Amino acid sequence: MPEGPELHLSSLFINDSVKGLIFSGEIHKSDVSKNPTIKWDVPFYTITAESRGKEMKLWLEEYTPKEGTQAMPPQKISILFRFGMSGCFKLSSVDEIPKHSHLRFFTAKNNADTIQVLNFVDFRRFGKWEVNVDWGSDRGPCPITDYENFRHNIVNNLENPAFKNKAICEVLLNQKYFNGIGNYLRAEILFRSKIAPFDDAYNVLCDWKHAAFYPIKTENGAAPSNQDPLYLCHAICSEVLKLSGGYDVETGLKENGSFEKWLQCYQNPHMKSLTDRNKRTIWFDGEPGPLVPNDSNIRRPKTKRRIVENVVEKSVTGVKARKRNVVTESTELQASSRIPTRRSPRFAHVLELKGEQTL
DNA sequence: CGTCCACGTCTAC
DNA sequence: TAGACCTGGACGG
Incomplete structure (x- = not known):
């Protein structure tokens, strides 16, 4: 799956499919993954994505329902992904978490809507993620976006x-x-x-x-x-x-x-x-x-x-x-x-x- | 059953 | 410049 275009498509997929969704709760990492646990403890947050070459960043931003009421600016973190040989993102229901899902973001409970899960799926586990880091310093500009x-x-x-x-x-x-x-x-x-x-x-x-x-x-x-x-x-x-x-x-x-x-x-x-x-x-x-x-x-x-x-x-x-x-x-x-x-x-x-x- | 191969890095000798 | 890191599909015996 993953060369530059697939990373870019993943970012487009996320920005499109997750647009308007509110996420909540802790970010779940599979037991088998050696990548870092993500400490992110806000009541609600949104997710956006961007890609550069063979890297993709997720931005998590704290969501406050009522505009202008927050005392502090919203918290924000980024997660930088490299997909290895088999990494990809999939949206699923809670009941149908894909095999080899190693990182999961859950949407908030919302009366009518069922909970959805944004999964980082990677069966070979060569994929990596890091929190709050810049694009790889030994990687050049993106031939797609730059x-x-x-x-x-x-x-x-x-x-x-x-x-x-x-x-x-x-x-x-x-x-x-x-x-x-x-x-x-x-x-x-x-x-x-x-x-x-x-x-x-x-x-x-x-x-x-x-x-x-x-x-x-x-x-x-x-x-x-x-x-x-x-x-x-x-x-x-x-x-x-x-x-x-x-x-x-x-x-x-x-x-x-x-x-x-x-x-x-x-x-x-x-x-x-x-x-x-x-x-x-x-x-x-x-x-x-x-x-x-x-x-x-x-x-x-x-x-x-x-x-x-x-x-x-x-x-x-x-x-x-x-x-x-x-x-x-x-x-x-x-x-x-x-x-x-x-x-x-x-x-x-x-x-x-x-x-x-x-x- | 076994071997080889796969859209990629990493790090250890 | 090997290997290590992984799972799984295709193919061979």
Whole structure:
């Protein structure tokens, strides 16, 4: 779930779904969570949210029913969340607290209305929260909400060692500059910009150093070229935000399949994949580029051969089948490409489409 | 049953 | 630059 767009959608979801709700009572933490207990003892409070890259802040503000009667300004605290690999927010009833809910905010009892619960759900528990802290100091501006500063922070710091002699696919995961970009976004960004994942990051980014913030329209009004990777960091996030069809994190996006259909490269069995220096899988098309680590893709050599044979066997006929064959052979020579060993259920639709094409 | 893999950090040698 | 931190789904035997 959670890269920049999901964090942003979560904040939109909370601001929308919790708008007008009054919360009350203590904030409940699961027994198993190692994150801090939140001491917050006011009769009533409201919740708002904001996101920045791969972080999200909740603001809790004391609610006083009658305006102007409070002697003191309302109390306020913030909770900074990082979602890890599986964190998300879900609204539920008291009777249907989701499994793996680790932090719960309860609405006040209110005659007619049933109590609702805002849950931080995180089945792998890599997610973290901290109370009353600022955004992570080692994280850059948000490509979604602060694109211009995001871009400045990169082009003004290109001489930093973070960009020197590094593969662009690895630099794209450096949250000091690419806060919010994760493994699926880097694949989609590089795929659309037609940049080889293991090209030198400094060289690549220097090419776009003086480009316009937004692609410039051609004179005849034709669509501008959108291959600027920095612009794509913003634009591709925006596409994901639009997919949900509103802020409905529950039924939108990942659960209705629109996200899977939107992905062009990530975990697509027709693409190539390699592991980067941090053993993270990068999905790509075409040439890998010069900075492929020596040990990339030697993780499961035993199964690889068998998988390659399976793939060729199943590729029946047609251009794609031949193309595929070439791909596997050339990467075998390099001893550095991984053929997806399983197809993700997420890509069932791709395979279906392919079936239609080859029939 | 077992192994591998997953939208991400962290920190310890 | 490994591992650690976690749960669970897909797949293999």
